[in-house]
Amino acid sequence: MNASLWTAAWGGIFIGDRAMRAAWLILYVGIGAPLFYGLGLWARRVATKRFSAWAGVAAGRVVFFAGLALIALGCLRALRIDLRPLIQRGAVETALRCFVLLFVGVPAAYALGRWAERLAARRWSAQHGMIVGKAVVYTGLGLVLVSFLRQLQFEISPILGALGIVGVAVGFASQTSFSNIISGIFLIGERSFEINDVVAIGEVTGQVLSIDLMSVKLRTFDNRFVRIPNETIVKSQVTNVSRFPIRRVDINVSVAYKEDIGRVRTILLGVAHRNPLCLEEPEPLVIFSGFGASSIDLLVAAWAAKEDWMNLKNSLGEDILAAFRREGVVIPYPHLSLDAGEEADALSVRVTESDKAGTIPEGPRT
Numbered sequence: 127m128n129a130s131l132w133t134a135a136w137g138g139i140f141i142g143d144r145a146m147r148a149a150w151l152i153l154y155v156g157i158g159a160p161l162f163y164g165l166g167l168w169a170r171r172v173a174t175k176r177f178s179a180w181a182g183v184a185a186g187r188v189v190f191f192a193g194l195a196l197i198a199l200g201c202l203r204a205l206r207i208d209l210r211p212l213i214q215r216g217a218v219e220t221a222l223r224c225f226v227l228l229f230v231g232v233p234a235a236y237a238l239g240r241w242a243e244r245l246a247a248r249r250w251s252a253q254h255g256m257i258v259g260k261a262v263v264y265t266g267l268g269l270v271l272v273s274f275l276r277q278l279q280f281e282i283s284p285i286l287g288a289l290g291i292v293g294v295a296v297g298f299a300s301q302t303s304f305s306n307i308i309s310g311i312f313l314i315g316e317r318s319f320e321i322n323d324v325v326a327i328g329e330v331t332g333q334v335l336s337i338d339l340m341s342v343k344l345r346t347f348d349n350r351f352v353r354i355p356n357e358t359i360v361k362s363q364v365t366n367v368s369r370f371p372i373r374r375v376d377i378n379v380s381v382a383y384k385e386d387i388g389r390v391r392t393i394l395l396g397v398a399h400r401n402p403l404c405l406e407e408p409e410p411l412v413i414f415s416g417f418g419a420s421s422i423d424l425l426v427a428a429w430a431a432k433e434d435w436m437n438l439k440n441s442l443g444e445d446i447l448a449a450f451r452r453e454g455v456v457i458p459y460p461h462l463s464l465d466a467g468e469e470a471d472a473l474s475v476r477v478t479e480s481d482k483a484g485t486i487p488e489g490p491r492t
Contacts, residue, residue: 162193173233177240184233191229227274235266252321256336257314302357303340309356310339319366326365327354372405373435375428377443380421382456387414387422393453397445398428403438405429421458 166186174182243259314337319325323334325344330352332344342359344352367373381390391412398410408429415423426446430438450457 158193158197162190162197165193166190173237177237181233181236181240184229184236188229188233223277224274227270227277231270231273232267235263235270238266239263256321306341306356307339309360310337310341312360313337313342313356318364319369323369324367326367327359328362330354331367368432371432372408372429373432375426375430375435375439375442377426377428377439377446378415379424379426379446380418380457381424381450382458383422385422385455387424389453390424390455393449393455394424394426394446397449398426398442401428401438401442401445403430403434403441405431420460 166189169189170182170186172182173185239259239262242262243255245255246258247255319334319337321334321336324332325334327342327344330344330346332346332350332352335343335345335351339356341353341355344354346352379394381387394412395410398404399406404410405428410426410428413425413427415425417423426442428438428442449455
């Protein structure tokens with residue numbers, strides 16, 4: 127009887143212990159995994175808002191995988207599995223240091239680079255901010271890589287020597303790339319254009335997205351991405367459309383020879399002065415261009431802020447056409463006079479009934 131009671135008691139304890147372990151496993155997996163997944167999403171949103179999208183992704187993954195590691199340790203503890211005899215103390219410390227370097231050092235380098243970029247852009251320009259930010263990021267990643275290799279007990283000196291030899295070989299094989307790098311340094315130092323400027327390089331016109339050591343990236347007005355090597359830019363003519371705060375709108379206007387040029391000039395200047403986008407200083411001008419084949423050619427020159435240039439060009443052309451129609455100013459179209467000789471009258475053209483009917487009269491043909 128006593129033996130049966132002891133057996134039942136120990137069986138109950140064993141069953142209760144297994145139930146407790148299962149409860150802890152369910153608690154860790156069922157509650158811990160969703161909890162850390164939600165914490166990862168929250169960390170991603172916060173880091174994206176404060177730093178960048180990449181920093182947000184990195185922060186979310188660090189929080190989520192750290193949570194998974196804690197859940198795994200909890201599950202092993204619930205199962206009463208002791209890993210200490212299987213893992214040496216030094217290996218655990220090395221693994222933890224490598225984990226911290228990769229999952230903390232890399233996001234920290236990108237976050238520090240983003241902060242340095244904003245600070246330099248606020249103090250100098252967007253281009254200087256981009257350069258400083260990239261320098262900080264690459265320096266931080268280099269330090270993380272060196273520290274990671276040292277934790278794994280790699281010798282850095284042989285690696286640096288091998289990289290030096292490879293660099294010499296690659297340098298001879300990629301002279302064009304080095305030429306682009308030197309040209310990029312000249313472009314950055316010369317500052318002919320900066321980020322967000324609108325430039326025309328050869329046949330391409332667009333907004334500058336970035337100025338890197340190898341190339342310049344543009345976004346055209348029809349939303350195309352264009353990459354131009356720095357060496358090509360140094361050898362080409364570059365026009366910075368948005369360098370100065372104001373731009374001039376030039377509109378060519380043609381009027382008939384019978385029109386009074388003074389009256390036409392007054393009408394054009396009135397149209398320019400009434401346009402709210404046209405600047406009063408410098409004042410608009412009407413310039414005589416020349417005598418055309420069928421018209422007198424004039425040039426209307428009006429100034430606008432660079433952000434209003436396109437709107438002024440469109441509205442000024444519409445206003446000029448409306449004013450000419452209202453004032454009865456004739457815009458001629460090309461016509462041709464045929465003369466039989468130097469002292470003869472112009473040839474007369476007679477339309478016959480057959481021409482009106484669309485037939486050709488019969489007769490001798492040559």
